[in-house]
Amino acid sequence: xxxxSPSNAATTPGDDFRYRGNRLGLPESGSGSVPGVMRRLAGLxxxxxxxxxxxxxxxxxxIIGSGATSQEEVVSLLNNTALVIFAAMNILxxxxxxxxxxxxxxxxxxxxxxxxxxxxxVSMTVRTLLLCLVIPAVIYDRDTRGLHxxxxxxxxxxx
Numbered sequence: 102x103x104x105x106s107p108s109n110a111a112t113t114p115g116d117d118f119r120y121r122g123n124r125l126g127l128p129e130s131g132s133g134s135v136p137g138v139m140r141r142l143a144g145l146x147x148x149x150x151x152x153x154x155x156x157x158x159x160x161x162x163x164i165i166g167s168g169a170t171s172q173e174e175v176v177s178l179l180n181n182t183a184l185v186i187f188a189a190m191n192i193l194x195x196x197x198x199x200x201x202x203x204x205x206x207x208x209x210x211x212x213x214x215x216x217x218x219x220x221x222x223v224s225m226t227v228r229t230l231l232l233c234l235v236i237p238a239v240i241y242d243r244d245t246r247g248l249h250x251x252x253x254x255x256x257x258x259x260x
Contacts, residue, residue, distance in 0.1 A: 118243055121134075121135040121243070121244050121245055122134055122135035122244055122256070122258075123244075124244060125214055125244060125256055127256070127258065131259070132258075132259055132260060133258050133259065134258065134259050135244060135245055135246075135256065135257065135258060135259075136207075136208070136209050136257055136258070136259045137245075138245060140207050140208070140209055140259075141204075141207075141209055141245075141257055143203070143207045144201070144203040144204035144205075144206065144207040144209045145203065145204075146203065147202065147203025147204075147206055147207070148187060148190065148191065148201050148202060148203035148204065149183070149187060149203075150203075151190070151202055151203065152183040152184070152186040152187035152190060153179070153183045155183070155186050156179045156180075156182040156183040156186055157179060159182065160175070160178070160179060160182075165178065165182055166178045166179075184233060187233070188229050188230065188233050190202075191225070191229040191232070192222075192225050192226050192229050195211055195225040195228070195229065196221055196222045196225045199211050199212060200260075204257075205260075208259055208260045209257050209258070209259060209260070210257070210258055210259075210260055211225075211228070211255050211256070211257055211258075212255065212256060212258050213254055213255055214254050214255060214256050215254070216251075216254035217253065217254030219253075219254065224253040224254055224255060225253070225255075227249075227252055227253045228249050228250065228252070228253035228255055229249075231247075231248065231249035231252055231253070232247075232249045236248075237249045237252070244256070245257075
């Protein structure tokens with residue numbers, strides 16, 4: 102066991118992990134730094150609520166669900182439609198702007214790390230599809246990059 106305290110060990114020059122995003126060359130705090138998990142979850146929740154509202158509006162206008170007879174069918178239809186809307190919204194907005202509505206409200210964007218040479222649209226599609234599977238998003242490394250971010254070669258950053 103070492104005599105160094107954990108705080109001293111974390112700041113040694115050869116250590117890769119001084120703070121989240123250090124290994125990626127990102128700043129420790131402020132614009133461009135890696136946001137906390139709660140900020141990212143808040144953005145995700147806002148995006149999901151927007152997708153649910155759009156699915157509910159589509160159902161209310163009769164665009165979808167005209168054959169649904171029971172409440173269970175309607176709920177399942179709305180949830181599945183919201184997932185498709187969420188995925189399409191994320192792919193489109195992340196490709197065009199590097200953020201989505203909910204992420205922008207909480208100050209989070211997505212940027213490439215340079216690990217992949219894929220076109221941006223392909224990276225955002227891979228990232229979104231893995232995010233929709235949930236499990237890859239909840240398994241993350243010490244930089245708080247989920248498996249969906251690692252697969253796509255992206256990282257969430259603060260505005």
